[in-house]
Amino acid sequence: MFTGIITDIGTVRKIEKRGDTRFEFNTAFDTSEIDLGASIACSGACMTVVEKGDDWFAIEASAESLSLTTLGDLEVGSKLNLEQSLRMGDELGGHIVSGHVDGVATLASMHPEGDSMRMTFELPEAFTRYVARKGSITLDGVSLTVNEVDDNRFGINVISHTQNNTTLGGRKIGDRFNFEIDMLARYVARMVGKD
Numbered sequence: 001m002f003t004g005i006i007t008d009i010g011t012v013r014k015i016e017k018r019g020d021t022r023f024e025f026n027t028a029f030d031t032s033e034i035d036l037g038a039s040i041a042c043s044g045a046c047m048t049v050v051e052k053g054d055d056w057f058a059i060e061a062s063a064e065s066l067s068l069t070t071l072g073d074l075e076v077g078s079k080l081n082l083e084q085s086l087r088m089g090d091e092l093g094g095h096i097v098s099g100h101v102d103g104v105a106t107l108a109s110m111h112p113e114g115d116s117m118r119m120t121f122e123l124p125e126a127f128t129r130y131v132a133r134k135g136s137i138t139l140d141g142v143s144l145t146v147n148e149v150d151d152n153r154f155g156i157n158v159i160s161h162t163q164n165n166t167t168l169g170g171r172k173i174g175d176r177f178n179f180e181i182d183m184l185a186r187y188v189a190r191m192v193g194k195d
Helices: 063-068 125-130 160-165 183-191
Strands: 008-017 021-026 039-042 045-048 056-061 079-084 103-113 116-122 136-139 142-150 153-158 176-181
Touching: 039 056, 045 056, 125 176, 125 183, 136 153, 176 183
Parallel strands: none
Antiparallel strands: 008 021, 008 079, 021 056, 039 045, 039 079, 103 116, 103 176, 116 153, 136 142, 136 176, 142 153
């Protein structure tokens, strides 16, 4: 489990395509404290650490992971949001995030609004019923509050701190983002028989 509070921006240092695709990411995390088999959210996708070095760790992404996320879009030098999994006693600063990416949303528009950036996203129709005004959504691993919803589009406001401490500040219209709907919305829909 994760919170959607990003604690490092990693950089892709190596990609090897074989049976699965292996990625190596440079990180500022203290890798001596990361166990092999640990979970790290990589731009929102919960991935397993399979190898590590002094300032890097490696994951392997299956065809399923590549088909449902933007991991397949990564190139050497790409930046991505990183978050280590929660430990008992950690602050839950964002919202409960599983790291199970639901799909890919597209950035449809963006414009400055004060010091913030107003961003509007388009997502697949099947997920629109799970997004609610003032509800939570995770985009590339970042816990965000939904400002408005209009059919299959929703808007968020990205404050300057989030722009500077995640990859959201350097994005452009047309970019693809991993999204995870709020876990509570998923279970409520199931309980009322809409899923």
